[in-house]
Each structure stands twice: as structure tokens, then as C-alpha cells.
Amino acid sequence: LSMMCPTGEVCVYPEGVLCTTKLDVRFKGRPAHPTMSPHLGRNALACACTCVSELLGMARHGKGLGCINVGMMQAGEGRNVIPVHAQVQLEVRGETAEINDFMVDQANRIVKGTALAYDVDYEVEKVGEAGELNNDPELASLVTEVAGSLPSCERVVQHKKLGCSEDFTMLATRVKAAGGKSEFFVVGADRTAAHHQREFDFDEKGLETAFGIFKGCVLKLNGI
Structure with a gap:
């Protein structure tokens, strides 16, 4: 159920499904008293x-859309101690795997460079990802047929821009590697607010359509 389609609409080939990588960055400095011995400290918060700032200002790729967002930063231990620990949670996205990898490489260089500048230790952990979306034409035709028959x-x-990422792509890649087929479609639903807002709610009529599509596809695939 998606922001891109209203109630009563189904999109068979969503476009603009972005690759993404989620990263956690941890910095470790050295504690010290900020007035008695500031030269002994290494400020992880700074x-x-x-x-x-450097991450949000990184260069984008000329071949397509690339995005970055830093969603959380936590740092410090106390008011009068040079901060030892800091953690940053971020994500990058790319219109293609090439662009996403470009964004990841830049992010890693920026983390390494700032850690070197402040003389702190660092580590980067990949905590999530999603890839490109490539629907199977045969299954897309099936969804088109079944959806069109539902009241x-x-x-x-057939085509509409989605503009977000979807971890279904990882499942689809595994299915295809095993010789299977996959299809990601969007069932529309009117919303009271945009995604990630507290006023968000959706028209549950879309659930009826989604169930009908899955049921119809299962029946046809089994010759019923």
C-alpha cells in the first residue's frame, strides 16, 4: 500500500525503486578534563x-539520483568531560547499484578522513541494504490480468514512480538466483498524511484489493 497510488489503483511496474545501504558509524576518542588537560582529550562528538556536515554535503552522481540522510547522532558522557564516544546512523540511496556504491564509498572516505583529522578511532557497520527492482514480465502480466478483474x-x-527503497529486492534476487521469478506491485490507498508522519493512516479498502490479487494469482498459477 503506497504513497504513489490512490485507492482503487494498482501499479504493476513501479519505477524509481532505489538501492540503499544503511550504515552505523562509531567514533571512539579519549577522555580528558576540558580545562585542566584538554590537550590529552580526543573529541568524538566534535x-x-x-x-x-561533510556527509550531508557530499557530491552526487551525474548519472542519476543519489541521496543521503543522517537520521541519528548520539555522543558524549558528561558536561565536563571531553566526549569519548559518538555514534551516527545514516543511509544512502542510489537510482542504480553503481550510484549507491558511489555514495557508500564517499561516506566511508568521509568517515575515515574526519576520524583522522580528530585523531579518533572509528568503525563502520553495514546494518541493512536493498537492491534494484527487476520484475518478471510473465508475472507482471498475470498481476495485470487479475487486478483488472477485481471490482x-x-x-x-503499468508504470509509476515510487521513489523509495524496498527490501523485497533482496528476496527477489535470492529467488532469481534459485531459478524462480518475482513481481513487486503496488496497491493504492488514500492517506491522511505522508509517510513517516504521526497523522499517517491509510484507506483499508486497499487491503481488499491486495488480498484479491494474491488470491487470484495463486488460483491461476495452480490452474484453478
Whole structure:
């Protein structure tokens, strides 16, 4: 159920499904008293702040859309101690795997560079990812046929821009590697607010359409 389609609409070939990589960055400095011995400290918080500014200002790729967002930063131990620990949670996205990898490489260089500048230790952990979406034409045709036969489906569109990432792509890659086929489609639903907002709610009529598509596809694939 998606932001890109209203209630009664189904999209068979969503476009703009972005590759993404989720990273956790941890900096470790050295504690010290900020007035008695500041020269002995290594400020992880200051390093993280500079790193975030550099990350948000990184160059984009000329071949397509590339995005970065830093969603969380935590740092420090106390008011009168040079901060020892800092953690940054971020994600990058790319219109293609090439662009996403470019964004990841840049992020890693920025983290390494700021850690070197502030003389702190660092580590980068990949905590999530999603890849490119490539639907199977045969399954897409099946979804088109089944959706078009449902009373709750008013309109079937082949292409529409989604503009986000979907971890279904990882499952699809595994299925294809094992000789299978995959199809990711979007069932529309009117919303009270955009995604990631507290007023968000969706029209549950879309659930009826989604169930009908899955049920119809299972029946046809089994010759019923």
C-alpha cells in the first residue's frame, strides 16, 4: 500500500525503486578534563559533528539520483568531560547499484578522513541494504490480468514512480538466483498524511484489493 497510488489503483511496474545501504558509524576518542588537560582529550562528538556536515554535503552522481540522510547522532558522557564516544546512523540511496556504491564509498572516505583529522578511532557497520527492482514480465502480466478483474480495482497502470527503497529486492534476487521469478506491485490507498508522519493512516479498502490479487494469482498459477 503506497504513497504513489490512490485507492482503487494498482501499479504493476513501479519505477524509481532505489538501492540503499544503511550504515552505523562509531567514533571512539579519549577522555580528558576540558580545562585542566584538554590537550590529552580526543573529541568524538566534535568529530561526529564535522562528519555529519561533510556527509550531508557530499557530491552526487551525474548519472542519476543519489541521496543521503543522517537520521541519528548520539555522543558524549558528561558536561565536563571531553566526549569519548559518538555514534551516527545514516543511509544512502542510489537510482542504480553503481550510484549507491558511489555514495557508500564517499561516506566511508568521509568517515575515515574526519576520524583522522580528530585523531579518533572509528568503525563502520553495514546494518541493512536493498537492491534494484527487476520484475518478471510473465508475472507482471498475470498481476495485470487479475487486478483488472477485481471490482475494487478501478485502474491498472503499468508504470509509476515510487521513489523509495524496498527490501523485497533482496528476496527477489535470492529467488532469481534459485531459478524462480518475482513481481513487486503496488496497491493504492488514500492517506491522511505522508509517510513517516504521526497523522499517517491509510484507506483499508486497499487491503481488499491486495488480498484479491494474491488470491487470484495463486488460483491461476495452480490452474484453478
